[in-house]
Amino acid sequence: MRAAIEAKRAGVDVAVVSKLHPTRSHSGAAEGGINAALGNATDDSPEIHTFDTVKGSDYLGDQDAIEIMCREAPGDIYELEHMGAIFSRFADGRLAQRPFGAAGAPRTIYSADITGHVLIHVLYEQLVKHDIKVYEEFFCTNLVIDDGRCAGVLAWDVVRGGVHAIEANHVILATGGVGRMYYGTTNAFACTGDGMSLAWRAGVPLKDMEFMQFHPTTLKSNGVLITEGCRGEGGYLRNSKGERFMAIDAPNAMELASRDVVSRAEWKEIAEGRGVDGCVLLDLTHLGHKKIETRLPGSRELALDYAGVDPIRDPIPVRPGAHYHMGGVDVDVWGESIVPGLWAAGEVACVSVHGANRLGGNSLMETITFGRRAGQAAAERVLAEGDTGARIERSVLEDERNRINTLLNATGGERPGAIREQLAKTMYDKAGVFRTQSVLEECVEEVHALRERGRSLRIEDRSSLFNSDLVQALELESMLECADCLVTGAVARQESRGAHARIDFTERDDANWMKHSLAWNDRGEVRLDYKPVTVTKYQPLVRSY
Amino acid sequence: MEDRSHLTTLKGAYDHKMMEVTLRVRRYAGEGARAHTETYTVDVPVTATLLDCLDEIKDKQDGTLAFRKSCRMAVCGSCGMRMDGGAVLACKTAMKPFVDAGHTVTVSPMGNLPVIKDLVVDMAPFWSKIRAIKPYLDTGGAKAPEKEWRVTPVQGHLVSKEALCILCGCCVSECISMESDPDFLGPAALAKAYRFVGDVRDGDTRARLKDLSGAHGIWDCTRCYFCNQRCPKGVDPRDAIAKLGAEAFREGLTRDEGARHAKVFVNSAHKGGFLRETELVPKTIGPVAAITQIPFALQLARAGKVPNPLAPHKAKDNAEVKRLWKLLESQAPKQKERANSGAPIDGTES
Ligand SMILES: Cc1cc2nc3c(=O)[nH]c(=O)nc-3n(C[C@H](O)[C@H](O)[C@H](O)COP(=O)(O)OP(=O)(O)OC[C@H]3O[C@@H](n4cnc5c(N)ncnc54)[C@H](O)[C@@H]3O)c2cc1C
Ligand code: SF4
Ligand code: SF4
Ligand code: FES
Numbered sequence: 001m002r003a004a005i006e007a008k009r010a011g012v013d014v015a016v017v018s019k020l021h022p023t024r025s026h027s028g029a030a031e032g033g034i035n036a037a038l039g040n041a042t043d044d045s046p047e048i049h050t051f052d053t054v055k056g057s058d059y060l061g062d063q064d065a066i067e068i069m070c071r072e073a074p075g076d077i078y079e080l081e082h083m084g085a086i087f088s089r090f091a092d093g094r095l096a097q098r099p100f101g102a103a104g105a106p107r108t109i110y111s112a113d114i115t116g117h118v119l120i121h122v123l124y125e126q127l128v129k130h131d132i133k134v135y136e137e138f139f140c141t142n143l144v145i146d147d148g149r150c151a152g153v154l155a156w157d158v159v160r161g162g163v164h165a166i167e168a169n170h171v172i173l174a175t176g177g178v179g180r181m182y183y184g185t186t187n188a189f190a191c192t193g194d195g196m197s198l199a200w201r202a203g204v205p206l207k208d209m210e211f212m213q214f215h216p217t218t219l220k221s222n223g224v225l226i227t228e229g230c231r232g233e234g235g236y237l238r239n240s241k242g243e244r245f246m247a248i249d250a251p252n253a254m255e256l257a258s259r260d261v262v263s264r265a266e267w268k269e270i271a272e273g274r275g276v277d278g279c280v281l282l283d284l285t286h287l288g289h290k291k292i293e294t295r296l297p298g299s300r301e302l303a304l305d306y307a308g309v310d311p312i313r314d315p316i317p318v319r320p321g322a323h324y325h326m327g328g329v330d331v332d333v334w335g336e337s338i339v340p341g342l343w344a345a346g347e348v349a350c351v352s353v354h355g356a357n358r359l360g361g362n363s364l365m366e367t368i369t370f371g372r373r374a375g376q377a378a379a380e381r382v383l384a385e386g387d388t389g390a391r392i393e394r395s396v397l398e399d400e401r402n403r404i405n406t407l408l409n410a411t412g413g414e415r416p417g418a419i420r421e422q423l424a425k426t427m428y429d430k431a432g433v434f435r436t437q438s439v440l441e442e443c444v445e446e447v448h449a450l451r452e453r454g455r456s457l458r459i460e461d462r463s464s465l466f467n468s469d470l471v472q473a474l475e476l477e478s479m480l481e482c483a484d485c486l487v488t489g490a491v492a493r494q495e496s497r498g499a500h501a502r503i504d505f506t507e508r509d510d511a512n513w514m515k516h517s518l519a520w521n522d523r524g525e526v527r528l529d530y531k532p533v534t535v536t537k538y539q540p541l542v543r544s545y
Numbered sequence: 546m547e548d549r550s551h552l553t554t555l556k557g558a559y560d561h562k563m564m565e566v567t568l569r570v571r572r573y574a575g576e577g578a579r580a581h582t583e584t585y586t587v588d589v590p591v592t593a594t595l596l597d598c599l600d601e602i603k604d605k606q607d608g609t610l611a612f613r614k615s616c617r618m619a620v621c622g623s624c625g626m627r628m629d630g631g632a633v634l635a636c637k638t639a640m641k642p643f644v645d646a647g648h649t650v651t652v653s654p655m656g657n658l659p660v661i662k663d664l665v666v667d668m669a670p671f672w673s674k675i676r677a678i679k680p681y682l683d684t685g686g687a688k689a690p691e692k693e694w695r696v697t698p699v700q701g702h703l704v705s706k707e708a709l710c711i712l713c714g715c716c717v718s719e720c721i722s723m724e725s726d727p728d729f730l731g732p733a734a735l736a737k738a739y740r741f742v743g744d745v746r747d748g749d750t751r752a753r754l755k756d757l758s759g760a761h762g763i764w765d766c767t768r769c770y771f772c773n774q775r776c777p778k779g780v781d782p783r784d785a786i787a788k789l790g791a792e793a794f795r796e797g798l799t800r801d802e803g804a805r806h807a808k809v810f811v812n813s814a815h816k817g818g819f820l821r822e823t824e825l826v827p828k829t830i831g832p833v834a835a836i837t838q839i840p841f842a843l844q845l846a847r848a849g850k851v852p853n854p855l856a857p858h859k860a861k862d863n864a865e866v867k868r869l870w871k872l873l874e875s876q877a878p879k880q881k882e883r884a885n886s887g888a889p890i891d892g893t894e895s
Contacts, residue, residue, distance in 0.1 A: 020615055020621075020623070021623075021668070021672075023621070023622065023711075023712055024615050024616075024621040024622060024623050025621070026615065026616065026621070028616065028620050028621055028711070029616050029618060029620050029621070038692075077693075078689075078691075078692055078693055081693045081694065082682075082684075082689040082693075082694070083681075083682065084681060084682030084744070084746065086701065086704065086708045086744075087693075088698070088701070089696055089697060089698050089701055090698075091697065091698060092695070092697070093694075093695030093696050093697045093700075094692075094693060094695065095693050111708070112705075114620075114708070114709065116620075117620055117709075117711070118708065125680050125681040125682070126681060128675075128676055128680055128681060129681040159661060159667075183558065183559070184558070188615045188616045188617065188621065189614055189615050189616075189617060190615045220561075221561075221590060221592035221593075222592075222594075222597070222617055222618075224617070224618045267552070267555065268552060270555050270556060270557075271551060271553075271554065271555055271556060272551075272552075273556060275555075275556065275557065277557060277560065278555055278556060278557035278558050278559075278560060302618065305594075305619070305637055305639060306592060306594070306618075306639075307592060308591070308592055308639070308641065319555070319558075415604060415605070415608065417603070417604030418604070421604075425558075425559065428555075428558065429553070429554045429555070429558070430553060430554070432553060432554070432555070434549075434552045434553050435553060436549070436550050436552075436553055438550060439550055439553045439554075458608075459608065460607065460608025460609055461608050461609040461611075463574065463575070463609070463662075465574075465575045465611075465661065465662050466611045466661055466662045466663075466665045467611075468603070468611055468612075468613075469603070469608040469609065503549045503550065503552055503553070
């Protein structure tokens with residue numbers, strides 16, 4: 001939406017295509033906040049923000065991209081505020097900022113615990129204001145590349161049915177993440193990596209796919225995230241014996257160590273049999289009724305709704321869950337891919353500002369800054385070049401209609417849900433927080449087998465009216481392709497860096513592995529290749545907190 | 546090297562305590578089809594929500610069942626539907642209490658919106674009303690500062706409840722006014738309208754209030770409070786409408802029939818502690834026009850909805866009403882100005 005607004009303002013003809021109504025997008029679930037060095041709380045600067053982000057990325061982030069984001073972030077925040085975003089304030093009326101993990105200063109701008117919700121709504125408001133056409137509930141099934149250029153998208157009308165060709169000289173993918181390939185995930189049902197797989201099929205490589213961040217405190221029942229704020233307010237993590245096990249791996253920071261460290265410590269406790277019902281316990285009981293009521297009401301409600309536990313009386317069972325995908329469509333600092341006319345921004349893209357590990361609050365910022373930049377750059381291109389002449393041939397549309405029709409009438413072996421569940425368990429069991437060669441190899445094999453099984457599905461709903469059965473089958477295809485890229489990259493990367501923790505290669509290996517992996521589509525199979533990381537000022541250091 | 550490969554996989558990751566849930570689901574395959582009810586029984590974890598149950602049905606029993614979903618954590622607004630006749634978010638409704646009570650719930654689509662298929666309604670009328678209230682900040686030409694607009698926490702608090710709205714439509718589903726007037730803007734759009742009217746950065750208050758005071762606007766609300774009751778996010782749209790009404794009064798926008806209607810309501814409630822419905826119609830539209838409403842009144846009377854106009858009609862203790870009144874007053878009128886001036890928010894006029 002941010003990209004569309006920018007392009008429309010520049011005077012070009014734009015439309016938004018979304019499989020959900022725009023305000024239903026998963027960004028709305030973000031609670032914590034968005035990072036920009038405004039310096040409203042204490043002294044801060046884009047340089048410090050840059051350093052924190054580079055270090056957080058475990059030196060896999062491209063430093064030029066990170067510099068751009070950190071420099072332009074404050075302006076983007078003021079603009080969101082001028083658009084009408086409702087943020088929390090200091091007493092003097094300036095934007096409030098709070099501390100977040102691994103940040104050198106309180107830099108996170110927020111709106112109580114509904115930051116993402118506020119942002120998604122203000123962007124939608126601007127879509128209405130700028131009278132931007134939205135294809136609501138249109139599922140993009142493929143990109144069209146005409147003579148090496150992007151010519152638009154093919155999309156299935158979810159509500160009324162039918163495949164449509166939407167021609168465009170430039171397409172900006174902003175389709176979000178792919179957490180749903182994991183069993184335990186904080187992500188919404190819609191986070192199925194469609195955009196990544198669309199780009200991959202169209203010949204664009206996916207970068208650093210092996211890096212999936214796990215959030216340490218998610219509910220077992222449905223993966224819903226319990227905010228870091230619970231630990232920030234003094235919550236303890238305990239194992240089945242009641243011990244605060246963080247004392248072993250992070251005796252200083254304890255529960256407030258960085259996400260990957262806490263996730264690994266928890267995972268170890270559970271895997272070694274000191275868990276409780278497959279979880280560890282997030283204990284808030286000592287904080288008292290009042291503090292929980294006033295400071296953590298949202299978390300209490302989630303625990304009550306989805307775990308049936310009142311944290312005032314009992315600890316909340318939590319475990320690590322797939323949360324944020326650092327990898328994505330390989331693009332440059334303007335969001336452009338190697339296919340002319342095809343761009344990407346947000347979680348679907350990998351610029352890369354997050355490298356091997358994202359800092360909390362940086363991804364919302366990335367969606368805004370790089371969304372705006374992609375919209376701006378694409379519009380400039382349109383104004384400079386005019387119509388590129390790329391078209392969607394009638395036959396291409398017909399082929400896609402046939403493909404979808406065949407799927408719609410598929411009477412093959414398995415229900416999409418069964419394969420999806422199997423995929424999610426395989427990924428959670430074999431490409432989770434800790435990884436090792438032999439297990440990853442099994443995982444690759446299983447994912448390949450699942451891709452094969454995914455070719456013969458059974459669709460029960462044959463109607464064209466709101467056919468979510470068909471949509472879920474299409475989403476499954478995306479997830480299977482993304483999973484293949486992820487595990488193939490993970491087997492190859494023989495080091496531990498950021499979110500990729502190998503128990504057989506426990507150290508970071510800058511000599512051999514300080515490079516981005518690129519997963520290409522080679523006639524349906526994943527082929528790996530690498531490219532260097534851009535380093536400007538910051539040489540790699542040991543990452544400790 | 547020590548073998549640590551056991552670390553890769555979590556023990557007990559998929560073990561859940563289970564329960565059996567039976568649901569009756571309203572099915573409708575689209576135009577021309579006959580709606581009917583189907584019963585399903587699913588085995589789900591004890592923590593399962595209504596949405597989890599529907600998902601289980603779709604994956605394992607009946608792939609044709611249609612419903613919307615995305616976040617499964619009550620923030621995206623996709624999964625509004627009716628359970629036992631009242632709107633809920635399926636993802637925020639735990640099923641265990643119903644199982645424990647031995648109650649089989651009935652699930653149907655939201656009300657006041659056309660049904661497309663099964664539990665999926667056509668939200669187009671809903672969105673067009675959101676668009677109709679000019680849903681974006683208009684600073685009235687004021688030039689934006691270099692940095693942020695200054696908004697104190699007190700000022701910001703004025704719209705903090707309205708900011709919670711996820712546009713799910715649960716309120717609209719149960720709105721009494723909308724049932725009789727599908728063009729009524731409705732609770733969600735009006736709550737959204739207050740989100741701008743109450744925003745100290747907005748410079749278009751008067752024009753907004755004028756529009757909102759017109760036909761199908763704030764005065765068409767019957768004050769049934771179903772919207773407040775049904776909103777899953779605590780937005781309290783009816784309160785937002787009351788605040789809009791108070792702001793409109795302040796702006797002198799009282800000429801509209803609706804506004805006069807409200808005035809009678811206010812006076813009546815203030816004096817007697819009860820709304821004297823019998824006085825309402827004549828005082829709103831004038832005695833002559835009121836005669837034309839008599840058949841309607843008789844109909845209401847037959848349905849037992851009109852109190853006997855001759856019986857004394859006074860609440861025993863209207864202190865409660867007066868207290869409520871003060872509260873409402875203190876929350877609503879001229880909030881913006883008061884918040885701006887830093888003056889204590891009390892409010893005296895009516
Ligand atoms: C629970 C949670 C909390 C978080 N908290 C924070 C936080 O506090 N701070 C922070 O910085 N980050 C946070 N994150 C991460 C951040 O929210 C996400 O990375 C970010 O919102 C992604 O935004 P996006 O615009 O890229 O994608 P999304 O918001 O997911 O939007 C994707 C859009 O693409 C559309 N789409 C997808 N596929 C298709 C298709 N095939 N056809 C058509 N349309 C399609 C969808 O309909 C949707 O509109 C959090 C994430 C989660 C899960
Ligand atoms: S109080 Fe008014 S807006 Fe709310 S449901 Fe009743 S009639 Fe509709
Ligand atoms: S006011 Fe409440 S019920 Fe109505 S749309 Fe908003 S969140 Fe939903
Ligand atoms: S699925 Fe998002 S509100 Fe229920």
